[in-house]
Amino acid sequence: MTVRGLLCDLDGVVYRGDTACEGAIDGLQGARDAGVRLLFMTNNASRPPEEVAAHISRLGLATSPEEVLNASQVAADVLRSRVDGGELALEDGLVLAVGGRGVGLALDDVGLPWVSPERTREAATSGEPLRIVAVVQGYGPGLGVLDLTEAAYAVAGGATWVATNDDATLPTERGLAVGNGSLVAAVANATGSRPEVVGKPHAPAYRIAVDRLGLPLEDCLMLGDRLDTDIAGAAALGLRSALVLTGVSGREDVEALPEHLRPDHVAATIPDLAHLWR
Numbered sequence: 001m002t003v004r005g006l007l008c009d010l011d012g013v014v015y016r017g018d019t020a021c022e023g024a025i026d027g028l029q030g031a032r033d034a035g036v037r038l039l040f041m042t043n044n045a046s047r048p049p050e051e052v053a054a055h056i057s058r059l060g061l062a063t064s065p066e067e068v069l070n071a072s073q074v075a076a077d078v079l080r081s082r083v084d085g086g087e088l089a090l091e092d093g094l095v096l097a098v099g100g101r102g103v104g105l106a107l108d109d110v111g112l113p114w115v116s117p118e119r120t121r122e123a124a125t126s127g128e129p130l131r132i133v134a135v136v137q138g139y140g141p142g143l144g145v146l147d148l149t150e151a152a153y154a155v156a157g158g159a160t161w162v163a164t165n166d167d168a169t170l171p172t173e174r175g176l177a178v179g180n181g182s183l184v185a186a187v188a189n190a191t192g193s194r195p196e197v198v199g200k201p202h203a204p205a206y207r208i209a210v211d212r213l214g215l216p217l218e219d220c221l222m223l224g225d226r227l228d229t230d231i232a233g234a235a236a237l238g239l240r241s242a243l244v245l246t247g248v249s250g251r252e253d254v255e256a257l258p259e260h261l262r263p264d265h266v267a268a269t270i271p272d273l274a275h276l277w278r
Helices: 024-033 049-058 071-084 101-109 117-125 147-154 180-191 204-213 227-237 250-257 269-277
Strands: 005-009 039-043 069-072 093-100 132-135 160-163 169-172 175-177 220-224 240-244 264-267
Touching: 005 024, 005 204, 005 227, 024 039, 024 269, 039 204, 049 069, 069 071, 069 204, 071 101, 071 132, 071 160, 071 204, 093 117, 093 147, 101 132, 117 147, 117 240, 132 147, 132 180, 147 160, 147 180, 147 250, 160 180, 169 180, 204 220, 204 227, 204 250, 220 227, 220 269, 227 240, 264 269
Parallel strands: 005 039, 005 220, 039 069, 093 132, 132 160, 220 240, 240 264
Antiparallel strands: 169 175
């Protein structure tokens, strides 16, 4: 079946830092020229879509913010649907946005009122604590123990807790840095609670992405470089997938997996998959 929509991971598929992955820009431009709809997915909750789109555009593939879905947006959409469905009552309550500025921007986009950990600390100190009904926890490079403590207070107080992703580490030029999953674990250890995690490889990210493309599931393909996130999540949802070998996982990793967990396609670079949409 011809692919009409591509869900594309970013790091290791489209780029590595400020360098495009081999064949990525030409391959994706070719797909777009063939009429394929593109949506770029990232678990990075701190960068708003405008920044991500500008990054891809600088590498040579003109991209709009509407073609980017980050994990903060997924979390905000999940909360919005709960409010609209009557599962979560906002009334005079607020959402605590923990993480980079992308978290708050995503909540703004869906019309959910939010506050920062700094604001909740100030309110509590003044003797007029705010009513926090939900916590969205995402990664932020400046996130500190005081921010995590505010999240723990809210979760322990009964707030709905949504985590953008549970990646334990974050790859950097110096090695593996502490990722959002490790920060989420700190709040979990303090509260004895567990959040709903919505980013890859969890189902909400893929469902919302396919909905964004406006195509049937069977017409879409997940393009990723990690078997444990990109490909595993697609397999769980029944979404076709392709592993490109420009990132983390290799052919030997694929061969070590049970048949039902393997990607539908394995390719050295994105142009090697062009027959799927021509």
